[in-house]
Amino acid sequence: MVQLPAQSDPPLSPRQTLPTMYDLPSDNPEEPGLPDEFHFLQPLLLFLTFQPANWNPELVFSACDLNLYYSVTHPQWYKRPDWFGVVGVPRLYEGRDLRLSYVVWQEEVNPFVVVELLSPGTQEEDLGRKVQTPGNPPTKWQVYEQILRIPYSIVFSRYTNELQAFHLVGGHYAPVNLSDNRLLMPELELSLGLWQGSFRGINRLWLRWMTFEGELILTPEEEAVMAQERAERLAARLRELGVDPDELE
Known part of the structure; x- marks a missing residue:
C-alpha cells in the first residue's frame, strides 16, 4: 500500500496575516x-x-x-x-x-x-x-x-x-x-x-x-447637474409645444 504524503494547510495570504489599514x-x-x-x-x-x-x-x-x-x-x-x-x-x-x-x-x-x-x-x-x-x-x-x-x-x-x-x-x-x-x-x-x-x-x-x-449651497458639480436638468426640462416642454429645441439657435 502506497502512503500518500500528508497534506499541509495552504499558506495564509498576506491579507490574513499582515496589519490592515485599521492597524496602520x-x-x-x-x-x-x-x-x-x-x-x-x-x-x-x-x-x-x-x-x-x-x-x-x-x-x-x-x-x-x-x-x-x-x-x-x-x-x-x-x-x-x-x-x-x-x-x-x-x-x-x-x-x-x-x-x-x-x-x-x-x-x-x-x-x-x-x-x-x-x-x-x-x-x-x-x-x-x-x-x-x-x-x-x-x-x-x-x-x-x-x-x-x-x-x-x-x-x-x-x-x-x-x-x-x-x-x-x-x-x-x-x-x-x-x-x-x-x-x-x-x-x-x-x-x-x-x-x-x-x-x-x-x-x-x-x-x-x-x-x-x-x-x-451647491458645489460647482452640483450646479452643473442642476443646469443640465433645467435644460432637459425646458427642451421637453418645448417638444410638448411642438418646437424642436435642436433647431433653435
Whole structure:
C-alpha cells in the first residue's frame, strides 16, 4: 500500500496575516489623525460650499490642512486645522499669490471659524481635554480660544456622526445648541449642518455649509447637474409645444 504524503494547510495570504489599514492609520506618530481619505474629502466639501452671503467672495479665504502661524513671539509655532475660514482678507495673498501658510501677524485678521475632524488619536486635543505641558506650545484649544479668539470652533466625528459646536462667549468656548442639526451663524448669514448625500461618489453623512435658512449651497458639480436638468426640462416642454429645441439657435 502506497502512503500518500500528508497534506499541509495552504499558506495564509498576506491579507490574513499582515496589519490592515485599521492597524496602520498614519505614517506619522506625531499626527495620528492623518492622513486618510475622509480628511481630504470632508474639508474639500467645506471649502467648496463656504460662501458667506454678506461678504464679497474676493474677501473670503478658506483652507484645508494649511499651517496657521499664530505667535509673534514664537514665529515657528503653528497649528494645522483640518479646515478654517476667514472673512475680510483677500482671496489671494496681497492680492496676487496663493498662500503657502496663513500668518496672522501679516494677515492681521484671525480665522472666524475652524473645523476639526475627530479621530481617536486627536480627540483629547480637539475637545480641549489635553493639558499643555511645560516648555511646549499651547494646545489647539488654547490657541483657538485664548490666543486667536476664533468665534466658532466645530468638531465633527465621522465615527459617531456627532457634530459639536462651540461659540466664544466671554473669552471661553461654550457649547452651542444646534437647530435642526445645524449651527446658525448669523454673522455670515450661513449655517453649518449635517447632510446625507453623495459627494465625489461617496454616500454618507457629510458636514457642509448651507444658507441661514437651511438650503444647500451647491458645489460647482452640483450646479452643473442642476443646469443640465433645467435644460432637459425646458427642451421637453418645448417638444410638448411642438418646437424642436435642436433647431433653435
